[in-house]
Amino acid sequence: MMPVRGIRRRYLLFNVTTGSTPEEKAIWETVRDSILTLYGVKGLSLIDPNLIEYNEETKNGIIRCTHDTERFLRASLASIVGITDAPAAFRVQRTSGTIKALRKKAGIEKPKKEADK
Amino acid sequence: MRHYVDLHLKPSTPEQAKEMALLASQLGYRHVATTKPPADPCERITTATRIDIDAKRGRELLEALKRSRRRYDVVAVRCLSKEVARQAAKDDRVDILLFPDDPAQRKHNWLDHHEAGLIEGTGRVYEVNASDLLATSPTRLSKVITLIKRDLTVAMRHDIPVVLSSGASTPLAMREPKALTALASLLDVDEDYAADMISTIPEAIIERNHAKVEEEP
Numbered sequence: 001m002m003p004v005r006g007i008r009r010r011y012l013l014f015n016v017t018t019g020s021t022p023e024e025k026a027i028w029e030t031v032r033d034s035i036l037t038l039y040g041v042k043g044l045s046l047i048d049p050n051l052i053e054y055n056e057e058t059k060n061g062i063i064r065c066t067h068d069t070e071r072f073l074r075a076s077l078a079s080i081v082g083i084t085d086a087p088a089a090f091r092v093q094r095t096s097g098t099i100k101a102l103r104k105k106a107g108i109e110k111p112k113k114e115a116d117k
Numbered sequence: 118m119r120h121y122v123d124l125h126l127k128p129s130t131p132e133q134a135k136e137m138a139l140l141a142s143q144l145g146y147r148h149v150a151t152t153k154p155p156a157d158p159c160e161r162i163t164t165a166t167r168i169d170i171d172a173k174r175g176r177e178l179l180e181a182l183k184r185s186r187r188r189y190d191v192v193a194v195r196c197l198s199k200e201v202a203r204q205a206a207k208d209d210r211v212d213i214l215l216f217p218d219d220p221a222q223r224k225h226n227w228l229d230h231h232e233a234g235l236i237e238g239t240g241r242v243y244e245v246n247a248s249d250l251l252a253t254s255p256t257r258l259s260k261v262i263t264l265i266k267r268d269l270t271v272a273m274r275h276d277i278p279v280v281l282s283s284g285a286s287t288p289l290a291m292r293e294p295k296a297l298t299a300l301a302s303l304l305d306v307d308e309d310y311a312a313d314m315i316s317t318i319p320e321a322i323i324e325r326n327h328a329k330v331e332e333e334p
Contacts, residue, residue, distance in 0.1 A: 017289060037255050038303065071308065074299035078292045081251050089289045091144070092296065 018088035125282030246284025
């Protein structure tokens with residue numbers, strides 16, 4: 001029998017439109033704060049977000065959530081209007097059930113650190 | 118396949134209108150309605166013209182409707198008083214009723230059962246702007262959500278169609294269709310109906326108005 005994963009995940013590829021160049025930490029804090037504002041601590045725990053990667057040059061990133069809370073994460077990303085005092089917009093471009101498929105669909109290469117492993 | 122429609126873009130210049138129409142097409146919209154026509158027509162998306170009438174008195178509204186109905190594809194009335202809301206609810210020239218985004222103004226001015234009774238079955242719609250739901254302060258957001266949910270409860274009880282638009286005045290305030298449907302979750306709207314709010318319902322308004330224009334001699 002095939003082993004069954006305990007928790008199903010969704011991976012979202014997003015792009016940040018902003019005039020500044022925010023760091024990965026600022027992106028994560030903005031997303032986390034947005035979830036906390038809209039859904040509180042319980043929501044944050046249910047969504048269980050994790051910023052997998054963020055490219056400061058292309059301003060693209062991949063964020064993960066639990067399978068049945070994708071809508072909540074999308075709402076949290078959509079409601080962000082600024083990062084560190086600069087106006088910004090998060091727009092989800094693609095979603096997938098596996099990170100491998102998401103990267104393949106979007107034509108993104110594995111970050112070096114991960115590819116070296 | 119759904120055709121997504123954003124019925125409320127509020128650019129400040131025709132150049133910005135073009136930029137926003139292009140972005141809307143990249144985000145996956147098929148039709149948009151803008152309060153300023155784009156500088157050049159955009160091939161990938163159809164653009165309708167829209168007017169937001171701000172009136173405080175019924176008479177002001179009637180005069181504005183007389184001047185504007187034939188010049189715009191979509192006519193929306195921002196109901197700044199009960200008198201205007203009642204007038205807009207019973208006037209066939211109105212397509213969309215929207216209420217002020219300021220919670221203080223909205224406190225005494227909402228979609229009540231009387232207005233809803235006048236709108237019921239006419240094809241006029243109630244509009245929610247996603248720009249009202251974009252994060253400002255948590256206190257304000259919670260108030261806005263409460264007020265919109267109160268209106269939605271009345272609208273649903275009277276089978277009044279609801280449209281979800283971006284209400285964006287800059288490209289940064291625009292979001293992809295699925296983001297808008299996700300924001301509707303804040304208003305306890307289920308996913309299927311939220312998708313209708315940005316596709317079939319606004320599309321029906323544009324089609325109906327085009328049909329009316331074609332019928333006219």
